Amino acid sequence: MVNYNININDYKIVTLLSQCFQDKASVHLAKYLPSGAMVALKRFNMDKIKQESYLVDVEIILTKQLHHPHILPYFTSFVHGPDVYVISPLMAYGSCRDLLNQHFNDGLPEQAIVIILRDLLDALNYVHKRGIIHRAIRASHILVSSLGKACLSGFRYSCPIIVNGRWQKAIHSFPSSTQANLNWLSPELLEQNLIGYNEKSDIYSVGMVICELANGFEPFAGMCKTLMLTEKVRGNIPQLLDCTTISREDNEEYGDHDTNFGLSPKVVNRRFSEDLHKVTDICLKQEPVYRPTAEQLLTDPIFKTIKRSLPLPDLLKPALPLSDRVAFNTDEVEDLETASNFSNLEIFSCEWDF
Structure with missing residues (x-):
C-alpha cells in the first residue's frame, strides 16, 4: 500500500473537479508524484470557514477512524499555509448526484439503485454499530469507483450516539451548517422536540436517497424549507415516480410531453419493482420505531437479484469513469499533468461533496 x-x-x-462545502472547499484531480498515482485532493480554505473549522476537524478525525470497504478513506491530511488538504482515492464516476445530472436526469436503472443501496446500507450498518449517526445521507455523498463500488462520505455532519461511555436512546443536538441537507433529514430530527432522534433518522434519509436515485431529483426539491418541514411533519411521504404512482390524469397530462418541464414519457411509463417500492416505503415510515435497521434492510429479498445482475459499470453506461473519458477524449494522452487535455471532459460541474 502506498504511503502518502x-x-x-x-x-x-x-x-479542478468541483467546488463544495458552500464553495468554501474545492476538489482537484491530482497526481501523487512519488508513485504516479492519481488521487482526489480536497482543499479547505480555512479563511472562509473559520466559524465552521471544527466540522473539518470532525470529518478528518472520524473518517480516519473508520475502516470499511464502502466508506471513502482518507489517505492523509495536512496543513499548508492557510489551507487544509485531504487526500483520498479518485472515485472515477464521481458522486451519484453527478451521474444523475450528467447522464440519468430521469433516474438510475433499478438494478443500479439496488447495488448502490446495498453498499450504502453496508456502510451504514458499520457506522451505526460504532455509535455514529451520519445525518447527511444524500446522492452527492455517495461516490462510485471505476470498479462500481459505492462509498459513503460526508461525515462532517455526523454525531455520536455514545456519550460518556453510555449508548443514548435519543439525541437532541441539531447539526449546524446543514442548510444543504434539510430535504433529506427525518421529520423527528427537523422537529427538534423533547423526544429527539436516533440512528433511525439515517434510515429515513436512505428512503429519500432511493427516491432521489430513482426519480432523478430529491423529494421536496424547489419547495421552501418551511413548507417542506410542514409536509414532513404532516406525514407527506415521497414516492418513486412510475406508472403505479402517477395517476391517469398525470399520464394524460405528461404522456406526450416533449419539453424540459414536468415528467418525461419515460417516467410515466416505467415500472419499478414492488420490492423497491416496499423498501422505500418502510424507510420513510413517519414513526422511527417502524423503520428497520440497516442490518435488517440488508436481508431484504431485493438484494438477491444482485447475483444475476450486470456489474454496476455496465449498468451506468453511457457514463464512463474518468480514466476512460480521458482515453476516449484523445489518443495522445500520455501525461496527465497537462490540464488542457481535460478541456472537453465535462468534469467541472461535479458534486464531489465528501
Missing part, C-alpha cells in the same frame, strides 16, 4: 506524504510539493494538481 504530507508535503504539498509531492502533489501535482491536474484540474
Whole structure:
C-alpha cells in the first residue's frame, strides 16, 4: 500500500473537479508524484470557514477512524499555509448526484439503485454499530469507483450516539451548517422536540436517497424549507415516480410531453419493482420505531437479484469513469499533468461533496 506524504510539493494538481462545502472547499484531480498515482485532493480554505473549522476537524478525525470497504478513506491530511488538504482515492464516476445530472436526469436503472443501496446500507450498518449517526445521507455523498463500488462520505455532519461511555436512546443536538441537507433529514430530527432522534433518522434519509436515485431529483426539491418541514411533519411521504404512482390524469397530462418541464414519457411509463417500492416505503415510515435497521434492510429479498445482475459499470453506461473519458477524449494522452487535455471532459460541474 502506498504511503502518502504530507508535503504539498509531492502533489501535482491536474484540474479542478468541483467546488463544495458552500464553495468554501474545492476538489482537484491530482497526481501523487512519488508513485504516479492519481488521487482526489480536497482543499479547505480555512479563511472562509473559520466559524465552521471544527466540522473539518470532525470529518478528518472520524473518517480516519473508520475502516470499511464502502466508506471513502482518507489517505492523509495536512496543513499548508492557510489551507487544509485531504487526500483520498479518485472515485472515477464521481458522486451519484453527478451521474444523475450528467447522464440519468430521469433516474438510475433499478438494478443500479439496488447495488448502490446495498453498499450504502453496508456502510451504514458499520457506522451505526460504532455509535455514529451520519445525518447527511444524500446522492452527492455517495461516490462510485471505476470498479462500481459505492462509498459513503460526508461525515462532517455526523454525531455520536455514545456519550460518556453510555449508548443514548435519543439525541437532541441539531447539526449546524446543514442548510444543504434539510430535504433529506427525518421529520423527528427537523422537529427538534423533547423526544429527539436516533440512528433511525439515517434510515429515513436512505428512503429519500432511493427516491432521489430513482426519480432523478430529491423529494421536496424547489419547495421552501418551511413548507417542506410542514409536509414532513404532516406525514407527506415521497414516492418513486412510475406508472403505479402517477395517476391517469398525470399520464394524460405528461404522456406526450416533449419539453424540459414536468415528467418525461419515460417516467410515466416505467415500472419499478414492488420490492423497491416496499423498501422505500418502510424507510420513510413517519414513526422511527417502524423503520428497520440497516442490518435488517440488508436481508431484504431485493438484494438477491444482485447475483444475476450486470456489474454496476455496465449498468451506468453511457457514463464512463474518468480514466476512460480521458482515453476516449484523445489518443495522445500520455501525461496527465497537462490540464488542457481535460478541456472537453465535462468534469467541472461535479458534486464531489465528501
